[in-house]
Structure formats: structure tokens, C-alpha cells
Amino acid sequence: MALPINPTDEPRVYQQTLLQDGLYDLLENDKLVDCVLKIKDKEFPCHRLVLCACSSYFRSIFLSDLEESKKKEIVLEDVEPGVMGLILKYLYTSKINVTEHNVQDIFAVANMYQIPSIFTVCVSFLQKRLSLSNCLAVFRLGLMLDCPRLAVSARNYACERFQLISRDEDFFQLLPSELAAILSNDNLSVETEETVFEALMSWVSRDTEQREKELPGLLDCVRLRLVTEDYLKEAVEKHKLIASNPELREKLQLVRDAHTGKMPDVKKSKSKEGGGAENDGDKEEEGLLPGILNDNLRFGMFVRDLILMVNDTGAVAYDPAGNDCFLASLSTQIPKNHNSLVTREKPDLRGRGAVLR
Secondary structure (H helix, E strand, C coil): CCCCCCHHHHHHHHHHHHHHHHHHHHHHCCCCCCEEEEECCEEEEECHHHHHHHCHHHHHHHCCCCHHHHCCEEECCCCCHHHHHHHHHHHHHCCCCCCCCCHHHHHHHHHHCCCHHHHHHHHHHHHHCCCCCCHHHHHHHHHHCCCHHHHHHHHHHHHHCHHHHCCCHHHHCCCHHHHHHHHCCCCCCCCCCHHHHHHHHHHHHCCHHHHHHHHHHHHCCCCHHHCCHHHHHHHHCCCHHHHCCHHHHHHHHHHHHHHCCCCCCCCCEEECCCCCCCCCCCEEECCCCCHHHCCCCCHHHHCCCCEEEEECCEEEEEECCCCEEEEEEEHHHCCCCCCCCCCCCCCCCCCCCCCCC
């Protein structure tokens, strides 16, 4: 259902509609046409004014002193006639048929010719259709077209479903910088850091010869202080690609030292600030620990396995690992004929002594 229009905006909307309809009528009747876009064997008559208003690319051409600014025919390369036809129709009517088959082509052309309105339409279309099968491809597209809004949305979607997408073929095709952007994210939905390490090593094993040299940088994205000491010793230190690399062994020594409470000295750096004297305005900035010592918990690590105990007075959740007890609800807070159980998976309560009414 369409949103109601604010009465104060009605004159503006009416004028915009009138102007757009008028321009499209002129185009359809080949009136005041002063420009032709030639693409392969197709020609698209249009108005310079419309192109200038909607595209920084065409504005820079038509308002310049270049020879092209005086020509009526503009030849465009690297674009399909069908795609440009859709885009020109949108400029005149605000209507465009974006589909999963043509969105990438439309997106690329809108980016090439700097048409922000169509760029936004494509971003919104892709964001609404993010799925396990396309989120990594959309993430890479957002990076390629320098669109942070799309790249961040797709990256967050992938991070929230990391254990599924890390088995997908698109995961193994990520570039090192793209993989680092995912592995270093706090929103990674994993219960243990061991999952992240194993995903990284699986990615490397797909092309060990080319990817082994990326390990020193990518291992900094894995928060090895969060893995158990046994796992660090048996699975990480003894991995053949790590055991044979002196640089990686040095990094692991930092982790081992951190487990015993010994942290490396961090040198403070000085930054210049405005001041009269030569040394006035120097400000000490806190240094950073090596990335491999990051021990911030991931999003998925806040999940707890709880035992829910329900009776006629309320519900209590018990965490056996931390020996913590939480009040879930009181019977006075919910209808007598209703009680809810929230779990990550479908619960099997048979024979568990739980009765839900």
C-alpha cells in the first residue's frame, strides 16, 4: 500500500509528475531532441537537459569545452543497448524493470555513468534479496563498485550465517582482503573461535601454493586467545603450514605468552598538534596490541545453553556451565493459558520432565 502524501508536499509532487510526463511526451513525439546516444547498431534520441540533470558523467561532457560537447551524436562503448534503453526510460518515467538477471548490468552502467538514482534502486533491490546463495557475490560486487552500503549489508548477512557460507564455493573464491573483512568482524556468528581458524585453513588449502603467503596477515583475523590451550597446541601449532613458518611461530608465541598473562610492551606514538613552539602540541597516542591478541568475543559467543524450568508460578532459566540462574517470567506477567519457549533449534522435550501449557 502506498504511503500517504503529506499535504504540504502535494504541489511539489504534482509539479514533478507534470514535468516528467511532459519530458516523456516530448521524447515520444521526437520534439526538442538535441542528442542521440549511439550504442552499437542502436540509436537513442534524448534531451541533453535530462542527461545533465541525472548524470554527472554527461553533465561534465556537455558543459565542457571538449569537441564531444558540440556533437549531437554521442557514441558509448562497454554498454549493451538493452540496458541503456531501460536506464533512459527510468530517467524519463521513474519506472524500471530490475530483475535478478539484469541488476548487475544495470548497476554497473549506473556506476559508470554516475546516475545515483538508479544506483540506489539497484542497491535496494539487492539488499532485499540477499540470500545464502548470493550474499558473498553481492559483497564482492559492493566492493568492486565502491558501494559501502551494499558491501556492509552483504558482509553482515554473511557474518550472521558464517557456519553455512564458509562451506559455500563462493567462500573459497574470496580474495584475501575480502576474506579478512569477514574474519575480522565482531558480528561473526560462531560459538567457538576454532570454527574461524578451520574456515581460514580450508580457504588456504584450496590453493596452498598461492595462498600460503597470505597466512601471516589473515591469521591476525583469528582470535587465537579465545581457543582452548589444548586446541592451540594440538591443532594450531602442529598444523604443517604454521609449524614450517618462523613468522607464524613468533605470532603463536605471543598468544602463548598472553595465556600466561605476559603481554608485549606497546610503544606509545607521538602525534603533532598545532602549536607555536617546535615541540608544543605533541600528543601521545595509545599504541595497539598485535591483531592476533584480539580477544573480543564474537556475536555468536554470547549464546548460552540453558535449562528452562517451568511451573505454575513462573519460568527460570539455568546455565549449568556458568552455574547462573535467570528469571525468565512470572506467572502474573503472562496469560494463564500461554507460555513460550525460545530456542535456536526445534526442542525435543519428550521425557525431559517439562510440561508447557
